[in-house]
Amino acid sequence: MxxxxxxxxxxxxxxxxxxxxxxxxxxxxxxxxxxxxxxxxxxxxxxxxxxxxxxxxxxxxxxxxxxxxxxxxxxxxxxxxxxxxxxxxxxxxxxxxxxxxxxxxxxxxxxxxxxxxxxxxxxxxxxxxxPLAGVTAVQGLRREGCLKPGERVLINGASGGVGTYAVQVAKVLGAEVVAVCSPRNVEQVRSLGADQVIDYTQTDFTQSDARYDLILAVNGYHPLSHYKRVLAPGGRFLMTGGAGRQMAAAVLLGPLHSLLSGKRLGYVTMKSNLEDLEFLRDCLGDGRVRxxxxxxxxxxxxxxxxxxxxxxxxxxxxxxxxxxxxxxxxxxxxxxxxx
Ligand SMILES: NC(=O)c1ccc[n+]([C@@H]2O[C@H](COP(=O)([O-])OP(=O)(O)OC[C@H]3O[C@@H](n4cnc5c(N)ncnc54)[C@H](OP(=O)(O)O)[C@@H]3O)[C@@H](O)[C@H]2O)c1
Missing domain, CATH: 3.90.180.10 (Medium-chain alcohol dehydrogenases, catalytic domain)
Known part of the structure; x- marks a missing residue:
């Protein structure tokens, strides 16, 4: 072969x-x-x-x-x-x-x-x-992020491998989805079901008044304290990828920020899991995710x-x-x- x-x-x-x-x-x-x-x-x-x-x-x-x-x-x-x-x-x-x-x-x-x-x-x-990108999205949003229907989730880096699945899986879970991407991807991300799309070249969402129950950081970089600022009370910030310094901050400083704020900040590593793969497979099969x-x-x-x-x-x-x-x-x- x-x-x-x-x-x-x-x-x-x-x-x-x-x-x-x-x-x-x-x-x-x-x-x-x-x-x-x-x-x-x-x-x-x-x-x-x-x-x-x-x-x-x-x-x-x-x-x-x-x-x-x-x-x-x-x-x-x-x-x-x-x-x-x-x-x-x-x-x-x-x-x-x-x-x-x-x-x-x-x-x-x-x-x-x-x-x-x-x-x-x-x-x-x-x-x-x-499989890998989709299960990362499933685990970040559902297994680790505990995303519930009606909650407001922001996906930073919504246009790549993980992000395109994350937008759709978040909609399957019944959330209101705010997606962050560059201008060339705005229409595509909207077509995946995002309720609101933020162009990161125009708007820094960490400086706005909007608050989120869950932030899934897939790509891009903001300091941990900025993400924490836009989390709703009891909100969760989970990072799956992005700049190296962002990952180091999430792994090393996330637990400290969590202790002092009543919010949860941390890093998620995708782990092979048949239940999550089959959930994703079923969503692909019935057209809820493409x-x-x-x-x-x-x-x-x-x-x-x-x-x-x-x-x-x-x-x-x-x-x-x-x-x-x-x-x-x-x-x-x-x-x-x-x-
Ligand atoms: N923790 C885990 O278990 C796990 C699992 C899978 C992946 N990852 C990590 O997750 C990250 C993303 O993976 P991926 O497969 O989605 O990568 P990818 O497909 O290569 O991501 C490319 C996308 O990222 C967007 N992007 C680039 N810079 C951005 C920024 N500053 N803000 C927002 N979006 C930006 C690009 O859009 P534009 O060009 O339009 O900006 C492009 O659509 C990687 O770092 C990967 O290593 C981790």
Missing amino acids: RAITFYEYGPPSLLRLEERPDPVPGPGQVRVRVRACSMNAADWHILRADPFLARLAVGLFKPRYNVLGCDLAGVVDAVGPGVTRFKAGDAVMGELGSSGWGAFAERVCAPEGVLALKPANIGFDEAAAA SVIDRTFPLDKVPEALAYLEEGHARGKVVIQVALPSEGRAEATRGEPSA
Whole structure:
């Protein structure tokens, strides 16, 4: 099979298209013929070992995993001993961040517990776009943010991978949604259901009189004290991403701010969770949530796709379509915006 490999930390130009033996599923694993996978910031953070501390998790001197990619959708083509939930031919979607990565390939083995059946009415591209970004949104808003119907939530950084799912999931949860993005994305974010859209080039929401029950900070930077100022009494601020200094502040100073204010400020790390994945899958299946796909690339263009994502201005998700050479598909879409 073909896979995109790397053996040392560095820029996307180190990635190579390589022939590898097909993996064999072990106990409790299935092998998925990957039809599409998607890019996440985590891929380039690991590729570059940036921040340096990432090496503690993925290999101090050399990467522990040689094939990146955690989001995938595809078809089960082999099952290992003890597998009960899937059989060959099932279309599945899932996230491999806690189970060895490897989705930038034609085939990958995964524990059955990190996969869910793909809704029949969405394509492989849409399904592969969703797991990591969508589950991050679900966990930030529902599991950790405890967002209730009627509450007012602000999503800072609403136009990227996580943000586009967060706007929609917040609406599913019955919240009033205020979304922050740049002017070029205002219409798209509004079309996802945001009740109000703030253009961050015109308005600093932390200086307004509006108050929020929950702020999900996905991208961008404001000092923690500014976020705290615009939280309603008992409000929650949860950060999932953004500038490094913002993350450090949320992790280190969040608990202190929480102690003294009666509000909750902190950082959320996405954890693989089948219940959250299935909730997201059901929302995709019944149309309450849709994947916003910025661009699609073929497997051999993963380096270009990763470099594009790293620029930090993707509108929704960047998806890799994985065709077998024998399928004769013309790999014509090379970084073009999706229709
Ligand atoms: N904690 C976790 O477990 C977890 C999980 C997933 C992701 N993350 C992190 O979350 C962050 C976002 O991930 P992502 O997948 O959404 O990234 P992404 O898709 O690369 O985000 C790109 C989007 O961010 C917007 N953006 C850039 N600067 C902004 C600013 N100053 N204010 C508001 N929006 C801004 C861009 O729009 P414009 O170009 O129009 O500004 C673009 O639409 C990353 O730092 C990632 O590492 C963390």
